[in-house]
Amino acid sequence: MLAVQKSQPEHGLTLAEVPRPAPGPGEVLIEVEACGICGSDVHVYEWTSGYEWMTPLMPLTVGHEFAGTVVEAAPDVAFPEIGQRVTVWPSISCGACPACREGQPENCERKVTLGLTRHGAFATHVAAPAASCFALPDSVDSELASLTEPLCVSARAVETGEVRLGHSVVVLGAGMIGLGIALMARRAGAAKVIVVGKDDSVRLACARRLGFAATVDLAEEELAAAVTRLAGGKVDRVFEATGVAASVTDGLSVLRRGGILVAAGIHSRPVSVDLTALVRGKHQLRGSHGALRSTWATVLKLLAESGEEFRPLISHRVGLADTIEGFRLSLTKEASKVVVRPQQS
Ligand SMILES: [Zn+2]
Ligand SMILES: [Zn+2]
Known part of the structure; x- marks a missing residue:
C-alpha cells in the first residue's frame, strides 16, 4: 500500500x-x-527540534487525526466489528505505569502514539488497538470525524483554562487549534472571543466566517492596543496556540489580575517569563496537551449535533499521492486544516 513516511532525520517526507x-x-x-x-x-x-526520539523508529508512517472503516479484526476483538466506521484516539497508554494505575491514561509515562511512535494513517490502511476506537454516529462523515482529535486538544485547553459564562478571551494563533479553542470557548459561555494572528489574513477570514468578528492581525496592530480597543481592558483568559516564544509574554501582558493563560503551542525554544509580574498579577500559567477519554465523547457528541459549524475549519482536501503538497500548503498560512483522503485520487 501507499504510505507517507518519515524516513530520514532531515527535512521532508x-x-x-x-x-x-x-x-x-x-x-x-x-x-x-x-x-x-x-x-x-x-x-x-x-x-524542527523536539522530535529527535523519532529517529530510531524510522521509516515511520505519520498521520494521527483520522477516521475510516474497520475492514479486519483480530479474533479476540468484540468491538468494533467489521464495517464499523470509527475514529481513533491516537495516544495509546501502557496500562501499567503509576499514572495509568491511578486511572490517568492521558498522563501515561510510556504512551505510544499512532503516527509519531508507531505507524500512522497517511496510508490506505492503519492498524490500531480496538480499545482506542470510537464508533462514529451516522451523521458524522469521515472528514468531519478527522477533526475529532484536534478539536479534543482545543476542548481540553478550554477545560484547562476554566472558561466561564461571560468571560473575555484572547486566542493567540489562528491555526486549527486556535480556531478550535475559539469555538470551544464560545460554547463554554465566553462573551467575547478575540482571535489573533500575525500576517494571517486568510485564516483570520476563516475565523470571521466561523462567527468571530473580533480578529487582530499583529502585522497591522499591536496586541495591547487591539485588546483594549476590542475588550475595553485586559481579559479573563488567554490561550496561546502559536509556539512562538513572544506570544506567552505578550499574552500575559493583556491578562487581568487573577487570570489564567493556557499554553497549548509546541515551542522549539525556551521562554523567559517575568515571575515577579506573574506573582503580583496572581496569574496562572497552565500547560495543556492532548485530551481525556471523556473529551473524545464530548467532542463526538458536538460533531453529531452540529458538525456543520466545524466544517469551515477544513480549508483543503488532497489525495494520498498529494500529501506532501498538502504539507507545503499547511506551512503557508493559507490553510487552516488540510485533510488527506487516501481512498480518492
Ligand atoms: Zn502508562
Ligand atoms: Zn494532531
Missing part, C-alpha cells in the same frame, strides 16, 4: 510503497478515509 499492516492481538485494521495534517506533523516534516 517520502511517499513509499509498504506492506499493509496486520492487526495484532486486540487490534483492528482500518481503511483510512480521511486524515488531517496536524501542526505536529508539520514540525516532523520540517524536522
Whole structure:
C-alpha cells in the first residue's frame, strides 16, 4: 500500500510503497478515509527540534487525526466489528505505569502514539488497538470525524483554562487549534472571543466566517492596543496556540489580575517569563496537551449535533499521492486544516 513516511532525520517526507499492516492481538485494521495534517506533523516534516526520539523508529508512517472503516479484526476483538466506521484516539497508554494505575491514561509515562511512535494513517490502511476506537454516529462523515482529535486538544485547553459564562478571551494563533479553542470557548459561555494572528489574513477570514468578528492581525496592530480597543481592558483568559516564544509574554501582558493563560503551542525554544509580574498579577500559567477519554465523547457528541459549524475549519482536501503538497500548503498560512483522503485520487 501507499504510505507517507518519515524516513530520514532531515527535512521532508517520502511517499513509499509498504506492506499493509496486520492487526495484532486486540487490534483492528482500518481503511483510512480521511486524515488531517496536524501542526505536529508539520514540525516532523520540517524536522524542527523536539522530535529527535523519532529517529530510531524510522521509516515511520505519520498521520494521527483520522477516521475510516474497520475492514479486519483480530479474533479476540468484540468491538468494533467489521464495517464499523470509527475514529481513533491516537495516544495509546501502557496500562501499567503509576499514572495509568491511578486511572490517568492521558498522563501515561510510556504512551505510544499512532503516527509519531508507531505507524500512522497517511496510508490506505492503519492498524490500531480496538480499545482506542470510537464508533462514529451516522451523521458524522469521515472528514468531519478527522477533526475529532484536534478539536479534543482545543476542548481540553478550554477545560484547562476554566472558561466561564461571560468571560473575555484572547486566542493567540489562528491555526486549527486556535480556531478550535475559539469555538470551544464560545460554547463554554465566553462573551467575547478575540482571535489573533500575525500576517494571517486568510485564516483570520476563516475565523470571521466561523462567527468571530473580533480578529487582530499583529502585522497591522499591536496586541495591547487591539485588546483594549476590542475588550475595553485586559481579559479573563488567554490561550496561546502559536509556539512562538513572544506570544506567552505578550499574552500575559493583556491578562487581568487573577487570570489564567493556557499554553497549548509546541515551542522549539525556551521562554523567559517575568515571575515577579506573574506573582503580583496572581496569574496562572497552565500547560495543556492532548485530551481525556471523556473529551473524545464530548467532542463526538458536538460533531453529531452540529458538525456543520466545524466544517469551515477544513480549508483543503488532497489525495494520498498529494500529501506532501498538502504539507507545503499547511506551512503557508493559507490553510487552516488540510485533510488527506487516501481512498480518492
Ligand atoms: Zn494532531
Ligand atoms: Zn502508562
